[in-house]
Amino acid sequence: MFIVPSHLRKTTLLFCSALLLAACAPAAMPAPIPTNTPAPAATDMPPAPMPALPATATPPSYSDPFAYCAAMGTIDTPNARYTGDKLPDSLVQGMIKKNIVSADAPPEFQHNALWRCMNNNVWVCSFGANLPCDEKADTSSATTAAMDDFCKANPTADGIPAAVTGHDTIYEWVCKDGKAQLGKQLLTVDPQGYIAEFWYELSPQ
Numbered sequence: 001m002f003i004v005p006s007h008l009r010k011t012t013l014l015f016c017s018a019l020l021l022a023a024c025a026p027a028a029m030p031a032p033i034p035t036n037t038p039a040p041a042a043t044d045m046p047p048a049p050m051p052a053l054p055a056t057a058t059p060p061s062y063s064d065p066f067a068y069c070a071a072m073g074t075i076d077t078p079n080a081r082y083t084g085d086k087l088p089d090s091l092v093q094g095m096i097k098k099n100i101v102s103a104d105a106p107p108e109f110q111h112n113a114l115w116r117c118m119n120n121n122v123w124v125c126s127f128g129a130n131l132p133c134d135e136k137a138d139t140s141s142a143t144t145a146a147m148d149d150f151c152k153a154n155p156t157a158d159g160i161p162a163a164v165t166g167h168d169t170i171y172e173w174v175c176k177d178g179k180a181q182l183g184k185q186l187l188t189v190d191p192q193g194y195i196a197e198f199w200y201e202l203s204p205q
Helices: 006-024 065-072 089-097 145-153
Strands: 113-118 121-126 171-176 179-185 200-202
Touching: 065 089, 065 113, 065 121, 089 113, 089 121, 089 200, 145 171, 145 179
Parallel strands: none
Antiparallel strands: 113 121, 121 200, 171 179
């Protein structure tokens, strides 16, 4: 058996005590992270470009009423897509051909007309003798104060004139015992609400 000399025993004891204290010492804590450290600056990136919008096609325009109506279908009053004359000569000649107006009539009378589109075709109305081309049919079956006043003055009149009833009524109006009464229906109404008997379909020459 090995015997440690007495002069080394104290040194050995001190060394062991130092090792024991080192093993029992608490572990070192990591250094705290500063709380006032500024956040990294965001990278200045340019905004993403907006997607290009598709170009809107400009609708075609027409200077010929027949081509215009063929494209539009049905419209009461020509809009900005029609760029021709208000009443072109082609429509005047069409009215002459259909005996709507006379070839010998003054130009201002021949051009005193309106046209519109219905079912892709051109329809025309000549004002002529105060025809209501610019008005839709009056389908009311109720009498008016003007009719009653006329019948009070004309108790037995067989009919009330259009100047009293209005040129756009589709009915005949009569007086009976001094009161206005509804007579028979004289005119019909087309699909767009106009008086059918005043409008004529034209075809390209």
